[in-house]
Amino acid sequence: MNSKAIIVGLLGVALFAAQSASADSRQAAPSKQGRLAQNGVFVMGNDPDVNTVLAYELVRGELEEVGTFATGGKGGAGGNQGGLAYAQKQGVLLAVNTGSDSITAFDVERGFLDLAGVVSSAGSEPISVASCTAPRAERALVYVLNRGSRSIAGYSLDSDGELTFLPGSVQSLSSNPSGPAQILFDNTCRSVVVVERNPASFMVYQLDGDGVAAPGVNVASLSAGQLGSAVTRGNQLLVSETGTSAASSFQLDPLTPTLSPISQTVANGQAGSCWAVATQRSFRCDSYGRGCTIGYIMNAGTSNITSYTIGGDGALGLREVIAQDTFGGAFDGALANQDRTLIVQSRPSNQERALNVYRIRSDGSLEFAQLIEGLPATTNSVAAAN
Secondary structure (H helix, E strand, O other): OOHHHHHHHHHHHHHHHHHHHHHHHHHHOOOOOOOHHHHEEEEEOOOOOOOEEEEEEEEOOEEEEEEEEEOOOOOOOOOOOOOEEEEOOOOEEEEEEHHHOEEEEEEOOOOOOEEEEEEEOOOOOEEEEEEEOOOOOOOEEEEEEEOOOOEEEEEEEOOOOOEEEOOOOOEEOOOOOOOEEEEEEOOOOOEEEEEEOOOOEEEEEEEOOOOOEOOOEEEEOOOOOEEEEEEOOOOEEEEEEOOOOEEEEEEEEOOOOEEEEEEEEEEOOOOOEEEEEEOOOOEEOOOOOOEEEEEEEEEOOOOEEEEEEEOOOOOEEEEEEEEEEOOOEEEEEEEEOOOOEEEEEEEEEOOEEEEEEEEEOOOOOEEEEEEEEEEOOOOOOEEEOO
């Protein structure tokens, strides 16, 4: 064999070795490394003794289980929406621990849930948490709703999962004998809203430049038994009405702060309309191809989902009375995969919960994709990367 052939042969061996090493390194990398932060779906176990988060990864439209992670606190939330919140820019998942008056932060940047810290909720019985990151801001604002002390409290959150309490941010709810259900930010991060149930009303809090809440303004609502809510792309509030099985919408004005009714009690003919989500993405809403965003209302009493169109002005239109059925009474839900997937928790029996997964078509209609059964009966909230 001449020297040229030897050199070519050695180059071939080296190239093969390099390719093999590259393949080995790809195989050795954790299968979920770096993807959970972008494709994660999270469910709160909510056990009153040991609270946990069940983590899943959304892969090709279906959920794959990652694991169960203890929050370091106790569960016990109920009659609420938003027990979990995902600060996507920071890659941090937040969970309330109702039974131990605390909030847990998990770092999900590495593909799994790493416990970053547990802090006091600055009140008692936290049931709902929300986060918001202003444009060009590195830190998120976080607010928690405390049912027992009837108060809210604020924090700043960094990408390491460190929650820093904001002095002066603790504010009271209304004096009404009303059960609080949820806390939300408006889209500008300049105000937070608390949904109160019966009698129905809202508490609206304006935030200063440091994110500290001023005393709240109580705004009466004509909705009956409101519970779940979602902020729309147009900075309106979509609210479910349990008492009338309907949905309403309100315009948020973070500078006033106030809420103005837009569509009131748009009935769907179902039962137990309790939870709500709203897309930020537009869908083809009529035969002319005109776009709108979509609101989905989960009906616990009739075990199904109703869809509504949401116009640019926040006006609601009943789209599909039954967009899809659920396996048992429909509870909390979350949007994922840039509004291409809807995950809804349901109660097939008093002994277990289930996850119903749907693909969202280009017109906003739902296609059933997957059912996961056997979740703990205490399971409460759902959050997702979106």
